[in-house]
Amino acid sequence: MSSESDVIIIGAGSSGLSAAKELSRLGLSYTVVEGSHRIGGRAYSEEIAPGVWFDLGCSYLHQAHANPFVAIADELGIPVAKDKGDLFEDDRIGHYRNGRPLTEEELAVHNRFWEECHSAIEASVTRGKDLAISELVDLENPYCIPYMAAMASLNTLDIDETSAADYFDFGGGQDIPVPNGYGNLVATWGHDVPVSLNTKVEKIDWSGPGISAETSKGTLKGKTVLTTVSNGVLNAGDILFNPVLPDWKQEAALGLPTGTENKVCVHFDRDVFGPDGRGWHSTWHDSDKTEDHAAGFEASVMGLNTGIVFTGGRHAVWMEKQGQPAFEDFAVSRIADVFGNDVRNHVTRSIATAWTSEPWTKGSYSMATPGNAHQRQKLAKPLNDRLFFAGEATVQTAQATCHGAYLSGVRAAGEIAAVLT
Template identity: 30%
Template sequence: MLDRRTMLTGSVAMSASLALPMLGAHAADTDVQTDVVIIGAGAAGLAAAHGLKAAGRKAIVLEARDRVGGRAFTDTSLGPAYDAGAMFIHWAERNPWVQIARDLGVATPDESWGGGFQVFSDGKPMADADRQKRRGAFGQIDRRLETVDLAKRDLSVKDLLGDLGPDLSQIASSGLLLSIGEESDRISTRDYQRLWAGDDLVVPSGYGNLVARYGAGLDIRLNQPVGEIRWDGPGVVVTTPSGSLRANACIVTVPVGVLKAGAIRFTPELPMRTRDALDGIGMGALTKIALKVEGDRFGITPGTSFLEAGSPHRMMNFDLFPEDKDLIVAYCGGDHARELSAAGPDATRDHLTTLLTSMIGSDIAKAITGISFPAWWTDPFSRGSYSVCLPGREAAREQLAEPIGGRIVIAGEATAGGGAMTVGGATLAGRAAAAALARIKA
């Protein structure tokens, strides 16, 4: 479980720091069409829109995709549904999605692993001695965090584990590929240390479906990729293929990967401090790939997990027949996930089939009839799974959340402090941005 030790600065603090001008006097001059335009209909954008609506402000949400939810997406392309993006309601004790789900009548039980867990090395069950070695190595990150003095300087997780030697260090950090989704030399230890921990809940009906339902009643316009945000006048002008939209202010909730790729042009360009913050935040590549399996289940109990860990940097986890569905869902992260994303669905299906054949037998190849591979890393509307602070740049999240020109706020999981990398964190960040912008008079 991730070690989430410090608290995100709350919406009250953010509101106090965001001394926005009253832009209502300029409404007639600029032909304002809405109080606030929100870019992105993921959790942060939806939360911001609900907050503004509750405050009596008009908000329009522009979404590039043909659906609501962003990186929370329940995929049904293979028939049985699975969450291709976010899956867990993390740190349920404080996560706003517990109450949102309750309000919508959606069940959120505790996570259950069901059928057990087996570890393989190059297709063969891993020897007990090697498994014990792995368990000991995995605990090294938390043990080091309890003793290392990070007040003097930040470290990469790789450097934190450096004196273990290359083999044990790689084993110890390999689990981060399936949680953070990034290589250990690109992860700030300070940022990792502050991530919140707590109980995890699941959404059997689909976390993506739940997030999409949360968008009901909002003014959301799909298939509207934003090409430019102009903020050289008294408000903002946001341009999409359908035309331009004028507003008093703008909340930008697209993933950091999209901003770093320059997919949205800012005129004038973003301030140096904002660009510096973006330079300090990368995007992980945690990836899920679903295989449709028909016919024989080879005596495997639904909910069983197989972990292929023979090569730590190419680790792959398989959830077999989750919730008794005819699916196998594979997970990987880091550079291996990037390689598969670039290779595409056909090559990835061949790779996964080879791995499963070595663990289950050759008949599995005939049972696999389809693949669903969202590939967040190459998705132009995400450019990665979720944000990761680079070593020495743990303050970049707060820096990125600083207001721009009194009329633009960037909000999302990347600005959520200890709640980063989660739907809950994105929601809190969206609410905080809305609380600040609600003070603008239309």
Template identity: 35%
Template sequence: MGHYDIAVIGAGAAGLAAGLRLQSAGKSFIVLEARDRIGGRAFTDTATLGLPFDCGAHWLHAAAQNPFTTIADRLGFRYARMAWSDYLIHTAGAPAPNALIEDASMEFGRAMGRIAEAGQAGLDVAFSDCVGPAGRWTPLIRQIIGQITSHDPEDCSTRDYARYEDGGGDYPVEAGFGALVASNAAGLPVTLSTPVTLIDWSGRLVRLETPRGTLTARTVILAVPVNVLIAEGIRFAPALPAALIEAFHDCPMGVSEKIALLLDGPVEGLGHLYGDVVDLSEQARPPFNLHVNPFGRPLLVSHLAGSWGREMEKLSDAAAMAVALEALAEAFGASMKKRVVRMLRTHWASDPHTLGGYSHAKPGRADSRFLFSEPVGERIVLAGEHCSIPFYSTVHGAHLSGIAAAETAMGLVRP
């Protein structure tokens, strides 16, 4: 398959950004992608539901400092200014009073404040140590933490969270964030359906084995999800340093799945709303997240994360639909069940090219992320959302890490 100065493995947001930077610099490079498409976890499905739906990333997080906000403006992609506090809370089938909704919002804010304060004070402990005593809003707080981190509170580091920068709003993209990522990479050559099975960096050149043949490169940018590396989806000869492998395990991806229900029309009386269904009369029933009427479309989307998301991802389509329909009936009445036309489910946790949602450091292991910015043997450079200190778990974090990896790799191959 030839020889290149730099080989980029993975065409998600990080790999695409690396490729674009190398292309602009006129370097000899190749981008290899195991899937038959680009984008990784940023993927807009337009076929299943007959309208754009982001199976993975959909928020322009930290929109004021997110480079994709500017990219969206340049490419003409519209986005909505949403608020996380737009809770849609129901109890026993009826909308909750505003006072109750405000109480939930304030309790969640206090819990996240304690988590942030602990991390800012230098404590590297679990979120669960800071959430506070169990109360009626604990299940909701745990669910929202799962949506933010893709993990349960027991598995998240306060120090890692304190280093995260999130300012300027969270904006969903109307035509799809995945479509935006793909549009930004238009014109970048990517070799699809070409998984790398072995990276042999024992010699002067790095040798990459694929089902299509072998190629060599002076330097490799490794832009694949961290859970794929944990699962040894790519073999290395020699093995990667033990400290780096341990760091992968310290910053794993959790679970973040979605169920989308296409309706026969938008839910009447509600605009574009993001919230949760909470049954306070039956605490054993988990809260159920709902994104209602996105951009006026006849959709109800639920975000399922952490251990709850893992349980839901393992269910059959029929069983998952049953859970979704019960939550739907609780929120809007039993008649809403008859309005469901079609369902779409994601399976990122079992997708062999992904194996999860997004990364968060384990309690006590926040500093492990720093290892990802160090080249391995002067020939392997890491990229991906897990490599970003201030923007981990985000598309723009992956994007910026890809640019940084390209700069590092170009420095390594200079004569």
């Protein structure tokens, strides 16, 4: 680990790695310190069965038309499923209430409700308001149950805690899966960046002309520091700053909490979905029981025998606390809602994520709370030409994504170069 550099980069996720590569291109020196034992951060793939990869964090190349990882994958010869980018288009999604598919009339009413929600959000944001989504939608509508579950899973917070403006700000585009894992793609792309692993930054002193960073492996000196850690980590006070961060910066991080999306990948010993079952399914019950909670799941998207069940917000935190067997049971029940109880006999293995208790992120990804959509810009602002900020939470329109994090690293490297050269 170099003891003196132009930039100390905290974190080797997508943003820290892209910043390192860009600094190198700009002729500046850096030291990347990573608290965990691996690079990639929230981009992380695990093999659930031989040759079958599950992404615990990012899995879709969102906004594929503007996503730099599409070209990176092409350059590295890593396949991406460009023909499967239509998964979330309306006509590809199945809807199941109390274990049976919606009729055409019900589907029309369901779709109209979603359109009304979208129009109400758009109208409110256009008027310059930043309200909670729950203030804008008809909570009594029977189709609000799957709507709330889908929104919580997408946004990581429940709709009463979600800024309509931040949600609306997200740019659209295709969502392309990566057959061998988005996490593997990021790890392959980032492997040439020298990183000091298992090195936790505990304290940043930016009181003098330079920076001193106390880590679990000793003190580092640098001209600047770039922090890429999640707001979950920042808000928990895991890194002490001397002097403390100004109030407006702390408010920006607090207004963009790292909420929770959790997933359970269930692997089956055979194709339980059939050729017509592949796709996205939304399932819910008219019941107050937590075990009947609504959820969406991906069925065998890559033609493999897996179902991946998604949940977000308070339910995701609660499921995480119940532990792996309860989470698997919940996930298998949702898959059984659509494909029948026989699926229970074919489960070989499951992996459930637990992002709230993950010490290096303390949550899944950022979402603005009502009134705080504007904080992303403030979070990105440097302090005293010494302390710089990148990471998914500092991004607008591609916020909360892996490629947004990448772009933030490039942006921050440019800001640093402008100061140092």
